[in-house]
Amino acid sequence: MDLDSVRKHLRKLKSYAERNGIEKTVFRAVEGISETLADREYAEEMRCNRETSELLRENEIIGGSIKISILVPACDPDPDDFAHLLDSVARQTYGNYELIIVDAGKGQDTEAVVNTYMADPDAGLPIVYKRLPENLGISGNTNEALALAKGNYIALLDHDDFLEPTALSRIAEEAVHGAYVIYTDEDKYDARTDRFFRPNRKPDFNLDLLYSNNYICHFLAVKRELAVKTGFRSEYDGAQDYDFILRLTDGMDEEKIAHIPEVLYHWRVSINSTADNPESKLYAYENGRKALQDFFISKGYKDVVVRDTDHRGFYHADYSNTVIDKEKYVLLVDDRLCPLSADFERALSGYFVRPDVGIVGARIIGRTGRTICNGYERVTGGRRVSLYGKMDFRFSGDMHRASMTRDTEAVSRHACVIRSELADCITGDSMEMCDEIRKRGYRVVIDPTINFKLTQ
Structure with missing residues (x-):
């Protein structure tokens, strides 16, 4: 790495630390090392690809x-x-x-x-x-x-x-x-x-x-x-x-x-x-942030608040100010899980102000801070994999997507809210449950800003 690159990284870390504090900066720096190693592999891959394109x-x-x-x-x-x-x-x-x-x-x-x-x-x-x-x-x-x-x-x-x-x-x-x-x-x-x-x-x-x-x-x-x-x-x-x-x-x-x-x-x-x-x-x-906030207002979601995250240009749409009647949804939380935020129910159920959302899941982390579930998807052969499984929850992942709200194939039935009209989809298998919800035309959303920790 040349001197200019070192200065660039130090400048970014200084700015990050000023916004987010030392602990988060340490984890960001460690993650940055992994990104640098991946960049070296990509540079070689790109060299070969460009020879082919020529x-x-x-x-x-x-x-x-x-x-x-x-x-x-x-x-x-x-x-x-x-x-x-x-x-x-x-x-x-x-x-x-x-x-x-x-x-x-x-x-x-x-x-x-x-x-x-x-x-x-x-x-x-x-x-x-x-x-x-x-x-x-x-x-x-x-x-x-x-x-x-x-x-x-x-x-x-x-x-x-x-x-x-x-x-x-x-x-x-x-x-x-x-x-x-x-x-x-x-x-x-x-x-x-x-x-x-x-x-x-x-x-x-x-x-x-x-x-x-x-x-x-x-x-x-x-x-x-x-x-x-x-x-x-x-x-x-x-x-x-x-x-x-x-x-x-x-x-x-x-x-x-x-x-x-x-x-x-x-x-x-x-x-x-x-x-x-x-x-x-x-x-x-x-x-x-203003564009996204104004977009939500134009959609009639005036209580949704768009907030900056730890990462420049990445945002979080906070639905916790939206009050949804409890009879409109079913809350599923395993007894072995402890919420890490007091307002988790409002934050999750608030998504139902949008008619396209059928189920919203939280991230589940283990006792050591490793991710157990941050959404599921199927891979070749139909096997279910946990996205960002075993990653320390303080890492943000590639392009920070481990920390971003997104649509996913499935969320865990052990920490989620589901629309009341979809309650008949609830089964003992998270993937089957979410498959049925998606077949009915609804989105399956994972919000990793809401965390539950396994306590036993």
Whole structure:
């Protein structure tokens, strides 16, 4: 690890300690060591994958009926970084696209780079360029680019990030199959060390995880008419994509939301980016919380309070201020479990203000602090596994998801609340019980901020 990386980690730990205290910082530092080791393995994996993608690029460019408009709102990016972005678009294996660049910068460098590529017939870039008379902010600038789009789908690309060669072809494949919203996995890229790290392996669409964090983020493609209808709102600049995704997916048939489990987008880190320095744009995190809070209010959930968590850009929707009549739900708690918070019943039952939630489970931890249940899912062969099983409950897990509320296949019947109308689903098997609840169209939610400890 170079000196700059050491300084970066120390800066992050100092900020974390100031917010959360020494004990939590110690656990975060230990978890960070594991992440660093995983990053080394990923860097080698990515090197091999990119060699393969270079071979793919040598094949003939694929055509298709789906036209994709890539929107790039630019505001004085580093010229070399911006050229890297353009190179990554020029190297796409899918040919039916347009690259729309709206330039809100004060300098001339962006336009000069664009002119170089437009004058080069070998670059093959179908660029639509517009110089804005003033900087309208990230939302306003993106809306300007959106207004120029002619494609069936729009895709969002930040002005210093870049794509894998197969990004557009994979997007087009899902579009042909009828998806309205398409997103991919992503990672981070440090140009100082030419290193790819911290892959974000995302789940398929998970509404309650989205209510905890904008995990969808990059690379995102959307049917153009839906994007135009939704638009970007300047009051949430810095988190405008989070506000956009919350409203875009609200009430949408989840079968129309496609996840491509491949890292196809690279988020460039710099001292001024939230990818590398969480303190660089605190307003973005504040606007993210505001976007989620305002979204809940628009849904009529005025008593739900969105709170910051220990981790920047990650939130917790607190339903404990919502009072649900006791006859509306059944509380199931094993006698061997002791709650670690006094208001656990209100916090869990409050979720039933939402008509889509059928059961909410708490996290169960053992006497030594190791996780026993933080949700269940099935793996190959139908075997049930406990998510984050045996992990110390003070660790937050990959992308902090062990500490985030999310939808899951099943929760433990030993610490949960269930809607009264679903009481006939209650059985001695947690997986079977939750399977039936999901078959009836309800969500199964795990809230790991509510903890029960095994006492005997």
